[in-house]
Amino acid sequence: MSVTRHYTVGAVVPNPGSLKALDERLADGGVPGDALVVLCRRRDEPLVNAVLPEARTRRVEAGLARLQWFEFASTYIGVTAVSVLLGAIHLLAGIIVQAVMTLAAATGLLIYHRRPRLRRKLLGMGLPEKLAEEWEAAFPQGFALALAVVPEDRYEAAQDAFLDDPGFTARLVVDRRPVL
Numbered sequence: 072m073s074v075t076r077h078y079t080v081g082a083v084v085p086n087p088g089s090l091k092a093l094d095e096r097l098a099d100g101g102v103p104g105d106a107l108v109v110l111c112r113r114r115d116e117p118l119v120n121a122v123l124p125e126a127r128t129r130r131v132e133a134g135l136a137r138l139q140w141f142e143f144a145s146t147y148i149g150v151t152a153v154s155v156l157l158g159a160i161h162l163l164a165g166i167i168v169q170a171v172m173t174l175a176a177a178t179g180l181l182i183y184h185r186r187p188r189l190r191r192k193l194l195g196m197g198l199p200e201k202l203a204e205e206w207e208a209a210f211p212q213g214f215a216l217a218l219a220v221v222p223e224d225r226y227e228a229a230q231d232a233f234l235d236d237p238g239f240t241a242r243l244v245v246d247r248r249p250v251l
Contacts, residue, residue, distance in 0.1 A: 080226070080229045080233050082242040083212070083213035083214075084215050084216070086214050089214075093107075097228070097229060102232070103125075104123070105125050107218070110129045110131050110218070111214070131192060143180075151169060151172070153168070155169075195250075198249055
């Protein structure tokens with residue numbers, strides 16, 4: 072019994088048109104449509120699903136969701152109310168509490184927005200750290216990260232599909248299948 076070897080070919084795609092053209096080139100090469108995994112931002116996910124209905128999409132979170140912003144704002148307003156009440160009793164203590172909470176909220180937002188989310192997603196899929204770092208560095212300039220998971224006999228067709236478009240950046244290959 073032999074185990075089929077799989078390759079993951081990936082690149083950062085600059086726009087939805089290039090993503091659709093990639094899917095067509097992969098289909099022409101005999102690669103099935105469900106072999107394509109697209110990592111995109113939350114706001115671009117409906118567009119990717121409309122352009123490529125067979126492809127599997129994964130979100131790369133770029134910031135706080137609406138519900139998270141609402142929770143953050145309501146917590147901050149609650150702490151502000153407490154500091155105002157505390158300020159009515161002891162003015163200096165109320166000012167200090169408000170200053171500390173404002174500083175903590177700003178620091179928390181900065182730390183949250185600087186966290187590498189794409190790298191964590193790719194490492195969670197079982198892909199090597201070096202590839203994850205290269206894709207993460209190129210991702211902000213692109214539209215999405217397209218990964219084609221293909222068996223060994225379809226590797227050449229997939230590689231040619233990725234090499235045909237000069238707009239792709241960070242074209243990389245690894246000889247493993249990601250965990251989806």
